[in-house]
Amino acid sequence: MTELAVAPPDFAKERAIMEKTWASWPGVTGWLSETGHKQIGVRYIVTAFLFFLAGGVEAALMRIQLLRPENHFLGPDAYNQIFTMHGSTMMFLFAVPIMEGFGIYLVPLMVGTHNVAFPKLNAFGYYIYLFGGLFLYTMFFLHAAPQDGWFSYVPLAGPQYSPGKGVDTWAQMITFTEISGLVVAVELVVTTFKQRCPGMSLNRIPLFVWSMIVVSFMILFAMPAVMIASGYLSLDRLVGTHFYNRSEGGDPLFYQHMFWFFGHPEVYIIFIPGLGFVSSILTAFTGRKIFGYTVMVSTLVITAFLGFSVWVHHMFATGLPQLGESFFTAASLMIVIPTGVQIFCWISTIWSGRFRIATPVMYVIGFFLVFIVGGLTGVMLASIPINWQVHDTYFVVAHFHYVLIGGALFPLFGAFHFWFPKWTGRMYNEVMGQISFWLLLIGFNVTFFPMHILGLYGMPRRVYTYQPGMRWGNLNVLASAGAVFMALSVLTMIINFLISRGSGREAGSNPWNADTLEWSLSSPPPVYNYLHVPTVSGLNAVWDAARDQPYVAGMRFDRREILITHVLDAEPDHTEQLPAHSLWPFLLASTMCIGLWGAIFFAWWFTIGAVLSGIALIGWFWPSGEELHDHILRERGELGGLDLGMPEPAREEMR
């Protein structure tokens, strides 16, 4: 049964069994039936990064078009499609999924477990995301892309003013990414709440994991709103309902409320993981725990709550009553308080730590320089009168790129460099890392800073061209020039990673002397993560570990068994067996695809897809022989049963 023991040096035999237990099937079926969180996480990250490159190419095309007034490089048709694709790609197919990918990869490692809570569901979420993205791009290459912006306001996106399949494609792509987002949220919440290793009470959860918990809850509350918005839009378009049709008693403003009730939290869903990266990187590079851990966690939670009460500041120009709007000004300004407190806590951490510099930290410095500008222009946008002027202008374009690139992309690139040794076992090239950082910092500011001025000088967003004599030409040339540097930065980073992956210096298990549990594993981590479920005795698991830090013994190596613990103090409760590889997630995602893709062309496809999905679900839940066998044994009392029960002294020691 379970007991505590001092780790002996070698477990070769057990490791071999675990390798076999957690191994994937060989070949293509193995790839499709994979349910390991690291593989799925990496797939999310790689896929999202490819979409990021696509979104970057779209941005470059827009920058070329805007180089000159009345330029004919792209017509209104192409330009409107491309800016819609850029926004939709970056928000739905890049920013959120890549953060989710990091969560899927890192959270089980950081909380000391073998896999996420529902591995088959996890794989399903990835395929749904992939298919949604591919669907959007397939339609794009078939010249049937949406062209009403990533927000698809009605009535412009309604059946009357946007005939064709573009908006339906967009709305359906939302459905796909929503499902996948909800899946990841459920995975991460359950994994962190029920699978933390003994000792990791709530107040010892790493800040990155906290950020993912907060984001997951935000996803759970925000996504249904956009699902309603885009679902009603689909119904208006496909079956002739009138949710947004004013002349039939619908309301176009209702769409805006629903969309921004999701749309604003979405921004936080994107940059809160970035805040988690900053905390992780700064902990490692200052050699001390983040100052004000409790404050940091509570400010994350407060930010999440406030994020749901500010959506109307996207609608100040719609002419809502003044008093009501003022409430949203106050709420929007309040966001500064928790974020500001976090920034001052990080500054305190740097002040009192031994501050070392490497590429990940450079990106964190970039985060400070850029994100704070975005925060401050956000303060300006919260003011109703100022918002009336700069709303829907290039000022706003500049603002949210400062927030999202500053708050999410800089930390993300820092995270790439920070965890690269863990993923690959090798170090990236430091010189190239620094070059990529400077290129991004300079390129970004040259691209986006002039946009503030453009907005104040009257340049609206989403214009495919502008007229000579508007005095916008030079600043647009400058912005386009900056984009070249940004592209070079990303290129440098990719080359760096591709080269270093094979030939970089050996990283060892913990090259940064970082504090979270994944750094106690070899690089790259074994397929099963931890041979024995570890225990932790402090916030900074690796630093606080005793030489003979106990681990949980007595769990089976020949089954995919995980330890379930209590929510608050992570006391062991029972063990649970996770399913192994399965093709059903892929098949279910495919059948749902048939229904959802088909539905926008012909409603009956939805029914066909539903029936096929029902069959796939039956297959999904059909118990395997092994599960039946274990069940029978358990009924007879011949299998240990799920309640392992720890010896009392061991429990005491672990608190």
Add this chain to the structure above:
Amino acid sequence: MTGIALVPVQSALHSAGPQAASIEHLWWVFFWICVAVYIITIAFFFIAAVRGRRRAEAVDDPAHDRRLGIFVSTCAAVTIATLFGLLFSSVATGNAIGTFGKNDPRQLEIEVTGHQWWWEVKYPDALAPANQINDANEIHIPIHTPVLLRLDTRDVIHSLWIPNLHGKRDLIPGRVNKFWIQADTPGVYRGQCAEFCGYQHAHMALTVVAEAPEEFARWKSHMGEGAPTPMTPAQLRGQQVFLNAPCAKCHNILGLDAYGTLGPDLTHFRSRPTLAAGQLLNTRGNLAGWIANAPAIKPGTLMPPNQLSGSEMNDLLAYLETLK
């Protein structure tokens, strides 16, 4: 295609009326406070970084952490105080703008209706509805007079933005938004649609002509008159071309048997500085090109291409040029 050679500055930082002026003032308050906050925060960051670089060992001392706690709390308190200041100045400005002009007896009412992709402008006359003046893509207003714009749309959501006079206000189907503007400096101010409204969102501009009240009255009485009667044979033939070609189905000319409402009113359109919602200067050449093949110039426009012979076109232009 010639664009507008000389357009007035379209800028939120060159205010010409009280609303824009108070927003501009508020903007600079916010701007300088934010600059100060940025410099201070980044200075803290770099001081901390230099300090942290010098340490051989991270500090592990509760007393030290307590001092850091005081630092963070002080910063938070200053942040909150600053935010309150900003909130009050913002709300005060908002209220001042919100109540501006509402009780002024000199007010003027104008109806602005958005179309894909042009602006319909009407000056209703409450006493004699027949005297309503119809115009497009330009708004004439007398200076020092509060003007109430009633904003509506015929199709999708648009947003009226004349940055030198005021911020934006959306034109939303099914609801009329009231929006007050006022110009104190005479001049021509450019504005354009600020809410993405489809293909030609980029080419949906308008001009506001702010002039002395006497000039405005003169303009208005001129606009109230019907179109001048054609004088030359070419103009007469042109009028017939206008009536027989599809033109009259969509365009209105006061005094003529043409009542179309899909397109802009043409009664005095030659007095307007631009064509196609600010895209083209209102010259004979541009006009000919526009009539012949509008979709080539402005893809997506509802104005169809017109197949007219050379002489028909010349006659039509001769007639249209009289519509001053």
